[in-house]
Amino acid sequence: MRPTVNDIAREAGVSLATVDRVLNARPGVREKTIKAVNDAIAKLGYVRDLTAANLARSRNYRIAAILPDAESQFVQSLAQALQEAGSLAATSRVDLQVLRFPTEDPHALAAILTGLPARGFAGVALMAPETPVLRDAVRALRAKGLPVVALVSDLPATGRDHFIGTDNHAAGRTAGVLMGRFLGDSPGQVLVLGSSLLARDMVERRRGFDAVMLRDFPQIEVLQSLETHGSPQLLRQVVSQMLANAPGVRGIYSMGDGQRALTQTIEDMGLSGKLVVICHQLTPHVRSALQAGTVTAAISQNLGHLARSTLRVLRAKLDQQPIDEGQEQIRIEIVLRENLPDTPDSGLQTSEDAA
Amino acid sequence: MRPTVNDIAREAGVSLATVDRVLNARPGVREKTIKAVNDAIAKLGYVRDLTAANLARSRNYRIAAILPDAESQFVQSLAQALQEAGSLAATSRVDLQVLRFPTEDPHALAAILTGLPARGFAGVALMAPETPVLRDAVRALRAKGLPVVALVSDLPATGRDHFIGTDNHAAGRTAGVLMGRFLGDSPGQVLVLGSSLLARDMVERRRGFDAVMLRDFPQIEVLQSLETHGSPQLLRQVVSQMLANAPGVRGIYSMGDGQRALTQTIEDMGLSGKLVVICHQLTPHVRSALQAGTVTAAISQNLGHLARSTLRVLRAKLDQQPIDEGQEQIRIEIVLRENLPDTPDSGLQTSEDAA
DNA sequence: CAGAAAATGAGGTACGCACCTCAAAAACGC
DNA sequence: GCGTTTTTGAGGTGCGTACCTCATTTTCTG
Numbered sequence: 001m002r003p004t005v006n007d008i009a010r011e012a013g014v015s016l017a018t019v020d021r022v023l024n025a026r027p028g029v030r031e032k033t034i035k036a037v038n039d040a041i042a043k044l045g046y047v048r049d050l051t052a053a054n055l056a057r058s059r060n061y062r063i064a065a066i067l068p069d070a071e072s073q074f075v076q077s078l079a080q081a082l083q084e085a086g087s088l089a090a091t092s093r094v095d096l097q098v099l100r101f102p103t104e105d106p107h108a109l110a111a112i113l114t115g116l117p118a119r120g121f122a123g124v125a126l127m128a129p130e131t132p133v134l135r136d137a138v139r140a141l142r143a144k145g146l147p148v149v150a151l152v153s154d155l156p157a158t159g160r161d162h163f164i165g166t167d168n169h170a171a172g173r174t175a176g177v178l179m180g181r182f183l184g185d186s187p188g189q190v191l192v193l194g195s196s197l198l199a200r201d202m203v204e205r206r207r208g209f210d211a212v213m214l215r216d217f218p219q220i221e222v223l224q225s226l227e228t229h230g231s232p233q234l235l236r237q238v239v240s241q242m243l244a245n246a247p248g249v250r251g252i253y254s255m256g257d258g259q260r261a262l263t264q265t266i267e268d269m270g271l272s273g274k275l276v277v278i279c280h281q282l283t284p285h286v287r288s289a290l291q292a293g294t295v296t297a298a299i300s301q302n303l304g305h306l307a308r309s310t311l312r313v314l315r316a317k318l319d320q321q322p323i324d325e326g327q328e329q330i331r332i333e334i335v336l337r338e339n340l341p342d343t344p345d346s347g348l349q350t351s352e353d354a355a
Numbered sequence: 356m357r358p359t360v361n362d363i364a365r366e367a368g369v370s371l372a373t374v375d376r377v378l379n380a381r382p383g384v385r386e387k388t389i390k391a392v393n394d395a396i397a398k399l400g401y402v403r404d405l406t407a408a409n410l411a412r413s414r415n416y417r418i419a420a421i422l423p424d425a426e427s428q429f430v431q432s433l434a435q436a437l438q439e440a441g442s443l444a445a446t447s448r449v450d451l452q453v454l455r456f457p458t459e460d461p462h463a464l465a466a467i468l469t470g471l472p473a474r475g476f477a478g479v480a481l482m483a484p485e486t487p488v489l490r491d492a493v494r495a496l497r498a499k500g501l502p503v504v505a506l507v508s509d510l511p512a513t514g515r516d517h518f519i520g521t522d523n524h525a526a527g528r529t530a531g532v533l534m535g536r537f538l539g540d541s542p543g544q545v546l547v548l549g550s551s552l553l554a555r556d557m558v559e560r561r562r563g564f565d566a567v568m569l570r571d572f573p574q575i576e577v578l579q580s581l582e583t584h585g586s587p588q589l590l591r592q593v594v595s596q597m598l599a600n601a602p603g604v605r606g607i608y609s610m611g612d613g614q615r616a617l618t619q620t621i622e623d624m625g626l627s628g629k630l631v632v633i634c635h636q637l638t639p640h641v642r643s644a645l646q647a648g649t650v651t652a653a654i655s656q657n658l659g660h661l662a663r664s665t666l667r668v669l670r671a672k673l674d675q676q677p678i679d680e681g682q683e684q685i686r687i688e689i690v691l692r693e694n695l696p697d698t699p700d701s702g703l704q705t706s707e708d709a710a
Numbered sequence: 711c712a713g714a715a716a717a718t719g720a721g722g723t724a725c726g727c728a729c730c731t732c733a734a735a736a737a738c739g740c
Numbered sequence: 741g742c743g744t745t746t747t748t749g750a751g752g753t754g755c756g757t758a759c760c761t762c763a764t765t766t767t768c769t770g
Contacts, residue, residue, distance in 0.1 A: 004756060015719045020758070028717060030767090050446060051406040052756035055725050088679060091405060173693040184539040212693065304681050324443060326659045331696060334689040338528040338567065341684060359726060370749045375728070383747060385737095407726035410755050 003044040012040035060093045063314050064116055065125040069100035072257045073283040078303050085307035094311055110137040117144050123314040127151035129199060147317035153200050162313050166301045168201045171332045172208025175278050178297050179251050180217035182276045188250035191242055192225040195256030205255045232261035239265045254279035263289040282335055290337045298335045306330055358399040367395035415448040418669050419471055420480040424455035427612045428638040433658050440662035449666055465492040472499050478669040482506035502672035508555050517668050521656045523556045526687045527563025530633050533652050534606050535572035537631045543605035546597055547580040550611030560610045587616035594620045609634035618644040637690055645692045653690040661685055
């Protein structure tokens with residue numbers, strides 16, 4: 001049987017009330033007594049029963065997940081994954097709300113953040129580009145005691161409590177090896193595409209990709225990256241132009257979104273299966289493109305895991321509990337046609353883990 | 356506020372005792388009354404607070420994980436991952452014990468299984484080859500109401516409650532694509548190695564591998580698989596002989612354990628980096644071999660996730676709760692040098708997921 | 711050493727639920 | 741309509757903790 005507060009009281013020779021004062025850091029206890037209680041705790045190996053404690057407190061975890069209001073597949077899928085994880089976690093007193101902010105307006109975002117405590121939120125998960133305004137807003141939140149975790153794209157300067165996402169530099173490197181090895185020994189060129197929604201990710205991926213290509217696959221020439229700014233038309237135009245004019249292009253690395261336009265362009269040009277195409281995120285379009293052979297590999301982070309991890313980490317922070325780093329590390333997944341998971345999840349994204 | 360049992364009682368116009376009888380399927384309630392209560396539950400959207408319920412029951416989940424007593428790296432790592440997940444889950448009333456059985460003695464295993472209920476175990480996770488004795492023992496357990504999950508290698512004929520592990524056929528296929536693509540267009544031969552601890556896995560992997568190689572990479576000849584029966588000496592001997600005599604061998608697919616002997620043999624022969632080597636499981640040796648370039652890719656299942664998933668699934672079964680299939684699906688991970696996770700976990704295995 | 715201040719103890723209530731007992735009410739058989 | 745069986749209600753106790761009040765004891769101050 002695990003020891004309880006009563007056991008501690010007996011062991012320390014004090015009353016239950018005193019144990020309670022020590023456990024919950026209430027004032028009015030002598031140093032000496034505090035020590036006696038703590039010794040008893042250590043001796044008995046007491047650990048607070050969190051479920052009972054939460055029951056007594058009738059605690060609930062009101063959490064805000066804040067995402068850009070972009071209509072991108074990725075953000076949509078993430079929002080959905082968060083919603084699902086949230087409703088599943090409702091059993092454990094978690095109340096998650098997904099909020100959106102206008103992508104290009106850091107001040108609006110800051111305003112939302114600032115308003116959170118008044119709205120009763122106790123923790124925040126945030127996916128946003130790092131700006132000075134944002135940094136200050138996050139710091140203010142943390143000063144008020146709200147844990148803040150960065151989602152997908154890190155916010156190191158804000159002093160966020162945790163980052164939940166993959167190592168984008170490593171992801172870029174991984175894409176690099178795959179590209180290099182899949183292309184084989186003969187020379188060729190690689191097209192790199194990137195929207196610029198969250199600059200930090202893209203830059204890191206690109207760096208990792210270039211580093212590997214340069215070092216290990218010198219026979220491949222990596223072309224300058226093409227920014228498509230999330231516009232399918234632009235992407236289509238740029239890609240078809242490049243493919244038509246540069247016969248040496250044998251591979252495409254797509255770092256951002258716009259997978260749908262990309263795969264369609266490739267298929268329209270009859271190049272499906274003739275190029276090595278590597279992209280990020282396993283959206284439904286990428287799924288079918290993998291199956292059709294238009295996309296060779298996808299580098300993805302598991303959104304279900306991401307969402308569940310977010311909730312676990314925020315809850316741990318709110319409970320002042322330690323975090324199981326192993327469990328919260330988001331892996332860089334390589335998805336080929338052959339290891340495409342069937343998707344019992346949302347139908348939007350692969351899944352796994354948790355809780 | 357979430358509705359409670361009291362709200363149901365009021366809504367249904369019955370007493371708390373009756374609600375309790377209905378909720379816990381106790382006898383002595385008329386059909387009509389049961390319906391009234393259930394209607395109230397549906398109307399209010401009541402969901403039982405599991406943490407409070409478990410507190411009241413002072414429920415604990417005593418679980419046995421049963422593994423072969425093989426000294427293989429894989430089994431050791433799995434045991435460790437289970438232990439760790441177990442001690443972390445101790446906070447949530449989980450008491451996990453890892454038991455071992457003599458690998459080659461199905462009757463001893465059956466005896467252990469049969470003895471479990473008497474020893475107070477309420478759920479079982481089992482990694483073992485499927486034999487008739489085992490099948491009967493598992494069925495007997497399930498008849499007694501103990502949930503049983505199969506670990507790593509499935510036990511379909513036993514009627515186990517759940518299988519926790521990867522789709523080995525898909526894993527073999529994945530290894531196949533990687534091998535084929537990494538080898539490039541020129542012809543060559545591939546060596547396949549397999550111990551035979553858990554026949555089912557190996558067979559499935561082999562089938563998947565062969566299917567892909569045959570269909571997509573006809574220029575590569577896949578040699579007959581070599582059984583090493585877990586003996587490092589035998590493996591070393593077989594491999595060096597093959598490599599010396601068959602100059603066409605450009606790749607090695609190692610389906611089982613004995614990674615250490617394999618990588619050392621390759622390094623001793625000065626072939627590190629000159630062969631495409633794909634193996635299963637990311638043991639410490641494979642990690643360093645990946646870094647050194649001796650191993651090209653590892654197909655792995657995340658043991659931390661596997662362990663956490665095991666506990667979650669068994670707990671869900673014991674609570675008669677539904678399972679989040681998305682979270683419990685064990686992904687087939689492809690690990691290259693570039694996406695080698697740093698291992699905050701056990702140092703023995705990569706990690707991620709689960710709670 | 712008296713008086714004030716600080717520390718401690720005793721006890722209760724609550725959280726949401728499980729599980730038990732005993733009496734009262736309702737339904738049933740004949 | 742009687743006795744019998746079944747169903748229901750009322751109420752209590754406990755799980756392990758939080759949080760509150762009020763009395764009592766101990767310690768400090770001058």
